[in-house]
Amino acid sequence: MxxxxxxxxxxxxxxxxxxxxxxxxxxxxxxxxxxxxxxxxxxxxxxxxxxxxxxxxxxxxxxxxxxxxxxxxxxxxxxxxxxxxxxxxxxxxxxxxxxxxxxxxxxxxxxxxxxxxxxxxxxxxxxxxLPAGLDPLAAAFVRVGAIALNGVLAADLGVGTTVVIFGQGVIGLLATRFASLNGATVIAVDGIPSRREAALQWGATHALEPGDQLAYTIRELTGGAGADVAIELSGNYHALHAAMRAVGADGTVVASGFYQGDATPLHLGEEFHHNRIQLIASQIGSVPNRLRARWDVGRLQRTVVDALADGRLxxxxxxxxxxxxxxxxxxxxxxxxxxxxxxxxxxxx
Incomplete structure (x- = not known):
């Protein structure tokens, strides 16, 4: 059976x-x-x-x-x-x-x-x-790792970029690691203290608690400019709205969470409208448009396997x-x- x-x-x-x-x-x-x-x-x-x-x-x-x-x-x-x-x-x-x-x-x-x-x-x-020597337990993270990597690719990160990553569960921590490997400065946000501590271990420069002062703290950390991009992975509408407040003018928010129900916490007439924020959905069914000639879901997954095998993850x-x-x-x-x-x-x- x-x-x-x-x-x-x-x-x-x-x-x-x-x-x-x-x-x-x-x-x-x-x-x-x-x-x-x-x-x-x-x-x-x-x-x-x-x-x-x-x-x-x-x-x-x-x-x-x-x-x-x-x-x-x-x-x-x-x-x-x-x-x-x-x-x-x-x-x-x-x-x-x-x-x-x-x-x-x-x-x-x-x-x-x-x-x-x-x-x-x-x-x-x-x-x-699986590659020889790779712990089979680690391979259970290939798919969630691909979800995290897809969000990071959508964010178009690099050296000098500041990214705020909302949600430091498994996928958020993997995204934090990939973002730091790309050279970005990562500000991690999570309401659970142990996850904020883990985010610092996984490459975040700062780990902050959500709340009314978050956007102001991010402005202070970025010289008043706001973050270049935010990746929202918790699937929480309050966090998605906070992500819109975290980025500066012409910033980008990558919505990678799986959102449920009505989006009443979103106030689209505020920062989203006045700062001309670009909102991008990231979903594991495909890669970002600009990369489709060279990337697909298979390559996402192979990249994660390679990072697991060589110890980067x-x-x-x-x-x-x-x-x-x-x-x-x-x-x-x-x-x-x-x-x-x-x-x-x-x-x-």
Whole structure:
């Protein structure tokens, strides 16, 4: 049997057994070692706030439509998760294997959800074999690392640039590290003291608490000019508005969070309007427009793997909790009720 995680209803987590399937030609079976929990996207499914529960995405016209019986998501939701690492245990080859295809015994990273084993098309795992010596636990950060790197690329950072990064959870800390590697001066913002301390360790020059004085403090740190750019990763509308106040005239705000509900905290007639702020959405489905001739999501992920392998990203240290898959309900309750208690939670199989 194949154990998998199920959201049966908002706030209700179960681990259920599914039948093990036979491989078809061109497929690979992977035994899961680790699966990282996303404290952002996954909690929207856990809490029942994900827009796919009330609307259906039409990929042809790229609009959400009102959900009906044939479209959208509904509980139970099975196999959520997008940060998996595992070992290849079976390959159903359809002819000779390509040179970059996974073999039995290889450890790979990919996306197959919180389940004991994943069955994937071989093409989905080509180039996903972990480098020799890389801790498999670190590979659980490839996807979240790509999200962070995408936001940093959208911000167009470099030496002399000042960036304010809102939210110093896992993705925010990874973004702080990438931004500092790019030569930018990083001002990190988070309401949790331990995360501000971590931000300083990960490359931030300053780590500030959110609040009414934040924009004034940033003006003082930047000689009155304001930051060049802000990256908002918390998914909180108050933080997004604070990001608009943090940058100076003609500044840029990169909105990388997954925002839910009505955006009532945004006051677009204030700094956004008067400072001519450019607001950019960053989402892992594609890279910034100006880079699409040379970059794609695959390159984002390979870049993260390289940084994990050579030590520029010591992501495994961000794991604060490990839970057996059978105890997954406890993990989600912790993230939902006491977010300050954990950074990265990983499920073990």
């Amino acid at each position: 194949n154990r998998l995680l199920r959201f049966s209803a908002p706030g209700v987590v179960e681990v259920v057994d599914a039948l093990t399937q036979e491989l078809q030609p061109g497929q690979v079976r992977v035994r899961t070692l680790y699966s990282g929990i996303s404290a952002g996207t996954e909690l929207t499914a856990y809490r029942g706030t994900n827009p796919y529960l009330t609307s259906a995405w039409d990929p042809d016209i790229r609009l959400f439509r009102g959900a009906d019986q044939q479209a959208g998501l509904a509980y139970p939701l099975d196999g959520w998760g997008y940060s998996e690492v595992g070992e290849v245990v079976e390959v159903a080859a359809d002819g000779e294997l390509p040179g970059d295809a996974p073999r039995v015994g290889d450890r790979v990273w990919g996306i197959w959800g919180h389940r004991a084993e994943g069955i994937l098309a071989m093409d989905a795992l080509r180039g996903h074999v 010591d992501a495994a240290q961000l794991v604060t909790h490990r839970y057996a898959i059978e105890d997954a309900a406890e993990a989600y309750e912790l993230l939902d009720t006491d977010p300050s208690a954990a950074l990265q939670i990983v499920l073990e199989f």
